[in-house]
Amino acid sequence: MEHQVTIEGGEAFSVAANEDTLLRGALRAGVGFPHECSVGGCGACRFELVSGTMETLWLEAPGLAERDRRRGKRLACQSRPTSNCTIRVRCADSYRPIVDPNRWSAVLLNRRALTPDMSEFTLHVPDAAQFRPGQYALLYPPMAQGARAYSMSNLSNGDGLWQFIIRRVPGGASSNALFDIRVGERITLDGPYGHAFLRDENERDIICIAGGSGFAPMLSVARGALAQPGSRRVSFFYGARTQADLGASAELDEIAHERLDTTIVLSTPQVSSPWRGATGFVHEEVERAIARPLNRYEFYFAGPAPMVDAIQTLLMQKHQVPFAQVHFDRFL
Ligand SMILES: Cc1cc2nc3c(=O)[nH]c(=O)nc-3n(C[C@H](O)[C@H](O)[C@H](O)COP(=O)(O)OP(=O)(O)OC[C@H]3O[C@@H](n4cnc5c(N)ncnc54)[C@H](O)[C@@H]3O)c2cc1C
Ligand code: FES
Numbered sequence: 066m067e068h069q070v071t072i073e074g075g076e077a078f079s080v081a082a083n084e085d086t087l088l089r090g091a092l093r094a095g096v097g098f099p100h101e102c103s104v105g106g107c108g109a110c111r112f113e114l115v116s117g118t119m120e121t122l123w124l125e126a127p128g129l130a131e132r133d134r135r136r137g138k139r140l141a142c143q144s145r146p147t148s149n150c151t152i153r154v155r156c157a158d159s160y161r162p163i164v165d166p167n168r169w170s171a172v173l174l175n176r177r178a179l180t181p182d183m184s185e186f187t188l189h190v191p192d193a194a195q196f197r198p199g200q201y202a203l204l205y206p207p208m209a210q211g212a213r214a215y216s217m218s219n220l221s222n223g224d225g226l227w228q229f230i231i232r233r234v235p236g237g238a239s240s241n242a243l244f245d246i247r248v249g250e251r252i253t254l255d256g257p258y259g260h261a262f263l264r265d266e267n268e269r270d271i272i273c274i275a276g277g278s279g280f281a282p283m284l285s286v287a288r289g290a291l292a293q294p295g296s297r298r299v300s301f302f303y304g305a306r307t308q309a310d311l312g313a314s315a316e317l318d319e320i321a322h323e324r325l326d327t328t329i330v331l332s333t334p335q336v337s338s339p340w341r342g343a344t345g346f347v348h349e350e351v352e353r354a355i356a357r358p359l360n361r362y363e364f365y366f367a368g369p370a371p372m373v374d375a376i377q378t379l380l381m382q383k384h385q386v387p388f389a390q391v392h393f394d395r396f397l
Contacts, residue, residue: 276368304347
């Protein structure tokens with residue numbers, strides 16, 4: 066069964082009852098519904114319900130401020146239509162999915178430890194794995210409430226392989242549930258989503274900046290850019306905490322390339338083992354290390370919200386890098 070959703074003065078689409086959120090129904094129909102995180106954290110998918118009924122999946126979702134709630138705003142990624150509806154939202158072509166999202170029951174093929182708290186997960190689906198470097202998928206770990214976003218670290222492939230690098234968050238419901246899944250078990254995978262994907266319509270050199278598990282999408286962007294012919298250089302900055310996190314950066318050695326240079330920045334290096342590399346915040350090292358002017362590059366970055374906010378301020382306010390050259394995911 067499906068419910069029809071009409072956007073006031075705009076398109077109409079259907080949403081599968083009991084299964085789809087309003088946002089996923091819209092994106093699956095190719096509608097340019099505004100969104101960013103898909104998991105209730107950012108507020109980009111706010112809309113108003115004009116008529117009909119909707120169920121709210123996560124009442125306390127932080128993407129909605131108290132003021133928004135009082136004004137009757139809702140989050141499309143946390144709303145499920147329970148009747149035909151009319152809604153009010155301003156859509157834009159830039160939000161239309163670049164690859165049509167789909168949903169599968171995926172099998173966990175392999176889990177490989179990279180650091181004490183980060184592992185690479187390889188999931189298999191029965192169709193070709195199609196996504197752009199830098200995009201993410203929604204995973205639904207059994208026992209955890211709701212979906213969580215995880216970025217792919219590999220490239221599209223005909224073998225149906227979706228790879229993720231996931232950090233086990235202390236006390237985190239979803240990440241711990243994912244580490245408990247056994248090889249051979251199934252998990253629902255829905256994707257791809259996200260706009261921080263590799264742009265190939267220009268020849269600008271690329272700066273990738275990864276903080277913590279933001280390493281996954283940046284690895285995919287670097288892999289994608291280096292797989293393309295041409296002379297585009299990739300400078301990869303990885304901000305980690307201590308030497309214990311260096312296992313992840315070994316993945317960069319695997320993609321060693323004459324057009325790739327890498328810089329590891331440790332925020333709190335342990336004195337007990339030697340470290341001669343950069344220290345401090347990764348965005349400070351980026352500003353120190355790359356040649357001016359900064360607006361000659363295409364920037365990609367992913368990781369914790371404070372890191373993403375600091376880089377945005379650095380690029381867009383301090384160095385006037387045009388918004389169109391800045392692509393990022395905030396890991397909320
Ligand atoms: C675009 C994007 C890409 C990401 N990519 C990666 C990645 O590649 N690797 C990685 O390790 N992490 C990634 N993350 C972070 C990841 O999605 C999780 O936030 C992280 O694993 C912690 O989840 P947790 O459930 O373990 O922790 P928790 O602290 O239990 O939950 C973390 C977050 O989940 C959300 N949440 C909590 N309760 C609910 C609920 N009932 N319904 C829906 N959502 C809820 C909230 O936003 C909360 O802050 C990404 C996040 C985003 C937004
Ligand atoms: S996309 Fe819905 S809150 Fe981020």
